[in-house]
Amino acid sequence: MDQAVKPGETGAHKFSIDLDAVRANAREHLDDGAVTEDYGADRKAVLDMLNEALATELTCVLRYKRHYFMARGxxxxxxxxxxxxxxxxxxxxxxxxxxRIVQLGGEPDFSPQGMIAHSHSQYVEADTLENMIKENLVAERIAIESYRAMVRYLGDKDPTTRRLLESILAVEEEHADDMSDLLARG
Structure with missing residues (x-):
């Protein structure tokens, strides 16, 4: 049981956990995999959000690949x-x-229809090197805003997913900076 801090003491509450209950719950809910009873988020909403992020990333892969092969000049x-x-x-x-979708008991949607329906960014082919860079910068800015909103939504309800999204967000910010630098060199 937690011990209260006595007046004049600066220590924190003592950590306490009911291991018997945790162990019993772990055995009882084996089918839930990594998702335990104290998972704080709406799992369906998180899975939908992660599939939207997946669709966005797959769209970005395809757009960047096309631009890689079509870059001229x-x-x-x-x-x-x-x-x-x-x-x-x-x-x-x-x-x-x-x-992460699988860890949460969901199924990642790799279908082309799912990608088209759920991607936050768009697949824009672009016709010049400058337009390719601009379209990729637009897509990165969309991803940044989307990931920030997801991180805010999760708060402390799913710290594992939040940390994953924060790490992806950091890379998306680097990508946007790279595209911005390429435009500035014009």
């Missing part, structure tokens, strides 16, 4: 290399999201 090689690197990182994000 005197400055195309370093820009195409940046597109290829970003495509790889976006695929890693998609894999991480799919893994």
């Amino acid at each position: 005197i400055h195309a090689d370093p820009v195409a290399a940046e597109f290829a690197e970003h495509a790889t990182q976006e695929q890693e994000h998609a894999d991480q999201l799919a893994q």
